[in-house]
């Protein structure tokens with residue numbers, strides 16, 4: 288709330304709006320705050336210019352104040368996306384329901400507008416209106432008297448409001464196979480972190496674990512993570528085993544449920560695959576950000592605060608109960624009570640506790656990241672896994688910029704085993720499914736109109752030694768004769784085979800058939816084999832080579 292800018296005025300006044308429809312908006316109640324601009328100057332009623340500056344409008348009603356809603360009207364508080372202060376008090380008239388233009392009326396009044404001005408987009412496009420359960424509302428009939436509404440700019444996504452820690456909201460519209468009601472509980476305001484109670488049931492959890500264990504495809508099956516490493520080596524800072532489940536009925540059901548909870552329409556390419564994680568004793572994941580670096584690629588803009596796309600929200604599903612440890616910790620998060628304990632002191636405390644022996648027995652050394660993280664897990668904002676629950680947090684703030692407070696890690700397991708699954712949801716098509724348009728905006732790759740069709744591709748090399756498979760210009764995998772590659776692909780994808788730098792064969796997948804095979808053999812090449820099939824020696828530190836490795840790794844993850 289913008290303290291110091293609040294003034295009160297008596298009397299009542301109604302704002303006439305220049306539209307033929309008679310929604311009663313901004314009715315001023317006795318002792319309610321007046322409209323003012325950023326400088327604190329009161330805006331005289333006849334001259335109210337509704338601009339972005341007016342976002343500092345009104346404080347929430349004083350707690351405990353009860354004001355009667357005039358007969359037949361609905362009284363709501365309207366806030367900007369993700370906010371819970373500086374809302375405006377609005378009266379809606381259900382009689383105008385037929386008009387269905389809630390957005391158009393509310394938007395200019397709060398100064399809600401596009402975050403990024405685009406020459407080819409209408410600057411006056413109204414903001415979308417959501418209720419506090421992530422449901423889009425367009426008619427007064429869908430509004431409940433007394434509830435809060437949220438305005439979401441046309442180029443942004445709804446973000447769950449953080450009203451206060453401990454607040455619980457039931458979400459009956461998010462369907463799932465469950466007995467008990469699904470509830471969203473606010474755990475922290477910064478980062479925006481929520482506990483999703485009863486989000487997955489036991490049967491689904493077990494099914495996902497089973498599918499991860501049964502997976503045989505080399506690229507997706509349960510194995511040590513290679514995130515942040517050179518190809519084929521394993522990560523030392525992420526010691527869980529991961530598997531990507533991309534297409535099973537249970538995984539897709541969970542993905543859809545997550546999108547519904549976020550208030551988003553389900554689009555497969557707006558999320559990575561469901562990633563199943565298994566952590567044994569002492570295993571964890573160092574604190575990190577889920578969003579990708581803005582400099583990560585030239586062919587995609589990761590700048591989500593502007594025209595690009597990046598990982599927007601993360602949901603971590605807890606698939607079992609963990610005996611000890613295994614929390615998800617937010618190392619920069621606000622802790623509800625008590626002063627923050629300094630890291631060194633926390634490590635000291637840990638070394639004097641019984642847990643130190645557990646870590647030592649598992650080979651965790653003093654001074655290691657595992658030790659530091661375990662210490663932080665005891666002293667920072669941390670969520671204990673509980674079968675059936677999940678957490679949601681946002682990696683971006685409501686205007687799309689990266690949220691530095693979203694840094695988190697997986698605490699080393701201290702007893703038992705932890706099974707979890709995560710979904711990284713993007714604020715648009717994810718990397719690998721995009722191209723940049725004339726404005727540098729990340730858009731869905733052309734040629735994919737009409738919907739993506741998923742293809743399980745088998746790549747067979749009959750007799751061309753030294754070949755490699757490329758996804759457009761990006762290295763995918765070494766592809767030697769006799770070693771079939773199994774790939775999840777989509778219509779519109781372009782693959783090619785190279786020997787050294789020479790493209791010897793290309794394929795564009797256009798057929799909407801589920802299982803397809805591409806064949807590489809000496810007698811069906813597009814270009815002759817280069818003279819020497821011996822591969823050029825690679826300089827590991829060459830920036831292009833570093834970039835190529837990065838792309839190959841990211842793509843493998845995102846392809847899932």
Ligand SMILES: O=C(O)CCC(=O)C(=O)O
Pocket residue numbers: 564572577603613614615616695696697698707709
């Ligand atoms: O396992 C967890 O609790 C968190 C995992 C995580 O942060 C990730 O996979 O990005």
Ligand SMILES: [Fe+2]
Pocket residue numbers: 575576577601695
């Ligand atoms: Fe993460």
